[in-house]
Amino acid sequence: MDPSSQNSSTAGNGILPTPAGGGGVHANTPASTPTTNSGIAVLDPAEEQKQNLIQSINSIQKTLGLLHQLYLTVSSFNVASQLPLLQRLNSLVAELHTMQKLAENCNIQVPMEVVNLIDDGKNPDEFTKDVINSCIAKNQITKGKTDAFKSLRKYLLEELEQAFPDEVESFREIRASSAAESKRLAQMQNALANGDVKVKTEL
Template sequence: MNSSKSTQSNEDDDSKQNLNQITNSIQKTIGLLHELHLTVTSFNAASQLPLLQRLNALVAECGTMRTLAGNCNFQIPMEVINLIHYLFTKDVFNSCIAKNQITKSKMDAFKIADVSAKLLDPTEGLFFP
């Protein structure tokens, strides 16, 4: 009886340790994604090497996560995965809509400037000889 309690205790400790390792790996991955985002949004020729290093670190960390996931035996309800997918998709669409509106506004401003320039060119000589 004592050995079964000891075995169960060891399994619980291993499970908690695996969960902590996965949690740490997820946090590290999120940090790497943030660094990668900053590198990509401010990309120039000098940031090519850091970009490659961050990509390699992200791939390595994803491999670590995959290895750690093999040691875990818990299930995630499909509702949670569907909710995460929904929220992610909604965020991506909202981001695209916002960027589209900014781009549309810039294009509208260029069109207005172009039209006003075309309208004012013929009349320029009339008012300002």
Template sequence: MDSTAPNFSSAAAVAAAAAAASGNGLQGGAGGDRPEDPSKQNLAQVTGSIQKTLGLLHQLNLNVSSFSSASQLPLLQRLNALVAELDTMQKLADGCNIQVPMEVVNLIDDGKNPDEFTRDVFNSCIAKNQITKGKTDAFKCVGHVKGNQHGCV
């Protein structure tokens, strides 16, 4: 497994990061919600742009599925709005400096949930932690036996 995390600044990578990110980058406070820092605010803007793009794509799907000559102008307007939103998303994505592990990008490309990657990494860490704990407990036992202390179980 390649542990390098390439540095992406494309809209697709930002979309992957937004899909994999938990929360919206906002924290509660007495003065209401406020962004934690500019990079999280930028990520929130990109996430909003992605959601707006998905909404436009849904509207386009509806327009195309019920297309008639009378609906040509609204279809063109929605296409122009989609192009403008994609341009906005690209500009916002250029301001994001997010590292997404290739495994996450590959999972998304395969149509899988990026949470699977997080769960697998978490389970791997737990297993390694248990192995390390077993080794340290064994060394403690060796120390107790050498010191004629029989507190080892």
């Protein structure tokens, strides 16, 4: 049987021919993705945002490839390169338009410091390194202050225990009972949140 006649008869029935490799029109749709009655895949907001981000990244990479090709064409330009140059310019403009449309669906906030580093020709990973180093330095400062207050508290308790032993003992007992009560309340709240305890109400 002639394959062309088979394809034409299939198209005449209003059914698109299945590409080689199987899967049909929704071959890239995950099996667990819910679909509507019309067969259109329905994605949750998080998955849709992820897909938009992947498409934007792919568009950026394609744009970089087109810019590289355009650079090669311009660097060795001659009369025969005029048509390829125009084609690549049109492809670049079309891809930039596609990138702009995809960017409208991506809600990502980029710090201005990263943009400034890129404008200066530096690696944007330096921003991440600077932020981590800054967090480590602030954490060390906070830890130093906490340790200083702990040392001061310990010193004051030792001095007060020598001057007022009975009052310090009472303070420790009250503090221990308060800590036990707070722990018990926290356990009850966790139990209520998990549904392990049923509260009975009396009319």
